[in-house]
Amino acid sequence: MRNKDLYKEVFSQVHTSVQINLEDYQAMRKQPVPARTFAALAAIVALMAAMTATAVAFNLFGLRDLAFPEKSTLHVPVVDEETGAVVEYDDRLVDMISMQGYADTPENQACAEWNQFYWQYTDSRTFSNGIYDEDGRYSMYSVYDDVMAEKFDEIVEKYGLKLHQSMVEVPGREAWLERFGPGFLAEGNVGYYGYAYDDGTCAFDGDAVLDGFGTVEYQFHYARKGYFDTVTLNVGDLTSYQNWDYQTRHGTAVKLALGPSRSFIWADLEEGFLFVNVLTGTGGDDTFSSGAIDREELEALADSFDFSALS
Numbered sequence: 166m167r168n169k170d171l172y173k174e175v176f177s178q179v180h181t182s183v184q185i186n187l188e189d190y191q192a193m194r195k196q197p198v199p200a201r202t203f204a205a206l207a208a209i210v211a212l213m214a215a216m217t218a219t220a221v222a223f224n225l226f227g228l229r230d231l232a233f234p235e236k237s238t239l240h241v242p243v244v245d246e247e248t249g250a251v252v253e254y255d256d257r258l259v260d261m262i263s264m265q266g267y268a269d270t271p272e273n274q275a276c277a278e279w280n281q282f283y284w285q286y287t288d289s290r291t292f293s294n295g296i297y298d299e300d301g302r303y304s305m306y307s308v309y310d311d312v313m314a315e316k317f318d319e320i321v322e323k324y325g326l327k328l329h330q331s332m333v334e335v336p337g338r339e340a341w342l343e344r345f346g347p348g349f350l351a352e353g354n355v356g357y358y359g360y361a362y363d364d365g366t367c368a369f370d371g372d373a374v375l376d377g378f379g380t381v382e383y384q385f386h387y388a389r390k391g392y393f394d395t396v397t398l399n400v401g402d403l404t405s406y407q408n409w410d411y412q413t414r415h416g417t418a419v420k421l422a423l424g425p426s427r428s429f430i431w432a433d434l435e436e437g438f439l440f441v442n443v444l445t446g447t448g449g450d451d452t453f454s455s456g457a458i459d460r461e462e463l464e465a466l467a468d469s470f471d472f473s474a475l476s
Contacts, residue, residue, distance in 0.1 A: 227408025379455025
């Protein structure tokens with residue numbers, strides 16, 4: 166099965182109770198896909214967890230400050246290496262984190278409440294493949310019927326958030342530099358095809374060449390504050406990460422987490438929340454990087470962005 170066909174098969178699961186682990190499909194990320202597909206991509210990531218919001222000590226424990234209070238069970242697709250077909254699903258108990266901000270923010274809490282409802286409501290239902298609200302209020306979100314629309318409106322009003330109105334495709338590095346300025350990505354840091362909402366929320370995949378290391382791939386996500394966004398991320402086991410603070414060469418204070426197969430860079434910026442999912446860790450990842458990464462190399466990757474350009 167071709168990557169494009171496998172991509173379509175994954176997206177066809179959006180309206181079912183099957184949860185998708187997006188990490189298993191990252192090798193396909195350089196293929197251009199329609200804007201509606203990115204909306205579906207956000208929906209796939211969002212339905213990974215049924216969550217509840219709770220109060221925690223914020224900005225003290227690194228990655229834990231972004232985590233949801235309960236682990237979530239993912240139904241992870243097992244792919245036949247020869248045919249590329251999904252042959253079965255394995256259950257995996259994992260920690261999930263928000264990519265909208267810390268757990269005391271309205272953006273995080275709205276995301277948590279919506280996803281808790283979304284999971285419970287869609288678990289035992291199927292929906293038409295027709296678009297519920299094409300080019301309307303809910304066109305940027307995974308709303309499939311009147312009941313979901315009513316709950317959606319309730320949550321948005323409760324937390325006082327605004328909505329994404331439109332989305333454009335961003336074709337690659339030059340377009341990202343045009344959007345954020347010529348210094349946004351250092352030489353050797355390549356941002357690939359991605360998307361951007363009208364409010365500035367955006368995402369793309371990329372890779373960077375680090376001196377003395379080689380190439381490492383990453384996923385970049387930036388969520389504007391005050392807007393309803395629903396993307397979450399499976400991080401495996403929170404206890405397996407090393408966390409520390411760092412100031413980039415451009416003067417941005419960020420937080421870093423180094424894990425066995427994934428590492429992270431994030432920052433609570435003035436106008437939005439930044440999160441970079443780095444596709445390698447202390448154990449390496451032969452698919453997405455040149456090998457295992459250490460603290461200094463993760464810091465070097467953070468230095469290859471000028472995050473201040475996001476403001």
